[in-house]
Amino acid sequence: MATRHTLGVAASTLALAASCLVGALPASASTSATFPASVSIAAAPSASALPTDAEIQEAKKNKDSTNAMIARIEASLASSRAELQRVETEAAEAQESLLSAGEERDLRTAEAEKAVKQLDYAKTYLAQSRKDLGAIASDIYRNGAGTSTLGLLLDDNKEGDLFYKAATIDALSEQQVQSVNTAAEAEALVSAWQEYADAAQSAAEEAAANYDSAAATANSTLNTYESAVEPEKKLRNELIGHLATLQQKEEAEVRKAVEKKEAKEQEAALEEAIATEDTTEVPEEKPAAVQPLAVAEPQELEPTDSEDEPTVKPKAVELDTLTPTAMPEPPKAEPTKTPEPQPTKTAEPTPEPTKTAEPKPTKTAEPKPTKTAEPKPTKTAEPKPTKTAEPKPTPKPTPKPEPTKTAEPEPEPQPDTGRSYSAAIAWALKTADDPSKYYVYGGNGPNAFDCSSFSQRAFSQSGISLPRTSTQQFFSAPQYVSLSNLRPGDLVFSSSNGGSSFYHVAIYIGNGNVVHARNPNAGISVTPLSWVNNLYSKAARY
16 A cells, blocks of 8 residues: 655745755766756646536536536546646656756866866976976086086076976986986976866866756756645646536545546556567667766876975876786797807707707797697587586576576576665665655655655665666666566666656565655655656666
């Protein structure tokens, strides 16, 4: 049975507006959001949708008029319900965009702050290098270098800079040359980090502007939704009352019949989504959370621990990627083995033993055959005695996939590696039954949640980490399943654009039911799967 937690409209509006403006935003990264240039504000329900008492009395005079008025009222009920769903969807989509915009803003701001810090490091690194070059100049002078050479080294006012001139001096020692190269590297890093910092700051400013626009849209659509709820409820109640009068039935009986009819329509929508699941293809390339900057990030620098004075140096590059390139270096030393044939010429009686000793060069050649030979024995050894004997028991598991295809729940545990959703579902159900827990757009708990923060918190109880937004939760899933093959723990989603993005997520708990944070008025509750509007035909399985 569905449970429902509601929040007063005035309290909801106040809390939600505060949430939109202050908004607890996530620290993780989502698909860059697009924001509408304008916001459509839903007007209050039209008075013409509600027939007057005089019209109702006139319609009761004959059967045809009565049937016509009943049809009009039923159409008004459907229109009212659709309008409420529309403004609710717009508000949810706007909040999803706001969350994405907040993530991008935070990420771009962090990138800009990091770039400014790295630029300062690069400038410090350059100052250190200049100081080292000054010491080189002093050393040249003490060792009797000509004033022209010294002047060339120290003059950096002309078109050719200090580092280029210093690099052209042949008299420098190897260590001094290294200092000159370091100085050139430092100058390049300053230039690179300056370019990157400019790009990062520009992107941060743009992201902040996008966030402000998204916040304005979210606040506007939220106000529209909240202001439409009570009038639509009132209109619905009055329409049902008129319908009961025309049908000469109790209002409770008519209300139940209307709800039953709406439930059938929702079931039909679910069946339609299931019917399209075979033709629905999830994009192979998942949308990036936030697009990288157009400028590549330069090598990072870091401060060093120094007792004398603080210094800066480039961060050490991880050697994992360099070790394979270092491996071919030993063969380069093989030419040093060419002097070996020279003693063989002086000691010609011993060439035969030397040929026996020639395994040394053959050792250098051995890695080549061994690399080629290693796969050959392994391939030959695999099918021969041992692995050909092993496949005899393996044919037994091979027929197993055939029954698993008929009973799809059996192969499903394979990607999950024994993962359990029991803790996640237990927490979600407990939270739905807790009257102190409620729905707030952008809420991150511990008491107020929106749909994606609710599923995120629930899955964390089972040790499963989910991204923050509904769109991220769908596209980050390792596996997708059809609605006809759902099992407890799968996530189902709502989309109004065919799956390009998602604005709602719910947790499937079995028996055709889901638990989800629905909206500010319905709260956190358990409902039939068919109650999820704009249900997408693929579910996510983590």
